[in-house]
Amino acid sequence: VELMGLHEWFYACSCVQIRNWFDYRNHICIVFEKLGPSLYDFLRKNSYRSFPIDLVREFARQILESVTFMHDLRLIHTDLKPENILLVSPDTIRVHDYKIPIRPPKDGSVFKNLPKSSAIKLIDFGSTTFDHQDHNYVVSTRHYRAPEVILGLGWNYPCDLWSVGCILVELCSGEALFQTHENLEHLAMMEKVLGPLPKHMIARADRRAEKYFRRGLRLDWPEGAASRESMKAVWKLPRLQNLVMQHVDHSAGDLIDLLQGLLRYDPDERLKARQALQHPFFTRCHRRCGY
Known part of the structure; x- marks a missing residue:
């Protein structure tokens, strides 16, 4: 904490913390803090019922704080996805679901689970790279891969924001x-x-x-469709x-x-994390809610 400002320390708190490490039969084992399920696992076990928008806002804030912290350190995560974002606590609450889920459960339940706490941690830094290293290889899990990666244009910090x-x-x-x-379908x-994709990126x-x-x-x-x-x-x-208006009420x-x-297609025009x-x-929610 002494080496970084309050904001930077707070942003770092949304990244998983290493507790210890040890060598077991020539394998390096890393001990992390105990956390809850990933956001993907939570969605899957909840019949892919979406999260309320206010909860999404809290998740989004913490994800962007983590990415801001990493980018300030000149690190690019390159594999941001719901599987790599874990809830801090496994505790849940059960609420009535007023929307028909995308994949209705077999038992016809009209209830869904929500996390009791919105606190999350970003994990899996195995693919993380510094901004000065080679950026010409393919990164990111398919569904979250930015267009510049698919087009072979090289990549940098903005690929995290696309994800x-x-x-x-x-x-x-x-x-x-x-x-x-598949790339063409993607x-x-x-x-x-x-x-449409920008002509200058296609060129x-x-x-x-x-x-x-x-x-x-x-x-x-569609001529080239498989x-x-x-x-x-x-x-x-x-x-x-x-798509957003189908699922978001306010x-x-x-x-x-x-x-x-x-x-935004063009990585130079894409929003930065900060x-x-x-x-x-x-910010509008802050003013309205008085946070």
Whole structure:
């Protein structure tokens, strides 16, 4: 605490803490603090029922605080996803669910569980890299991978913010935003949700990504689709604004604006973590609620 300011120390508190380490038969074992389930496991065990928007706001604030702390240290996480965000406590409360879940439970339950505490910790720094290291290889788990990574344009801090945007949509809706396992389909999904990819990014795509475009001008979709199922998966996706409004009762406008900043195609135009923390999605609530 003596070596960092109060804000930096607070931001660091949302990152998992190492308690100890030891060598066991030439394997380095690391001891961490005991934590609860990941946000993904919580969603899965809760029949993929989404979190209330006020809880999403608290999760988002802590995630961005963790990312801000890492970026200030010139570190890029590169693998942000709900599986790598753990609740501090496993305790839950049971509440009535007024919305029909995406995947209704077999028992027809009209109740859902919510975390008793909103405190979370960011984990899994095994893929973390410094900003001066090689950034030309593929990073991030597929669903949370930024467009510059797919296009082979290199990546840096902004790839973490793209992942955060995808995570927030998932926490609000209950399901991953881009559910795909193939690059062309992934890019087509992005265009369906966010609009056309910028021409200047297409023009700079590396040789491996050139095949996803027709004459280097537009995405080879639906002509290049692998199957009818793939076409249907893209076609059914709504625009970002409509998707958010399907699941968010209040603060939808502020959340949409925040997501549009986090999910900008051009990494140079994407919101930085510290900028995102100053967004009205967080500050307007502070003024209204008197935090």
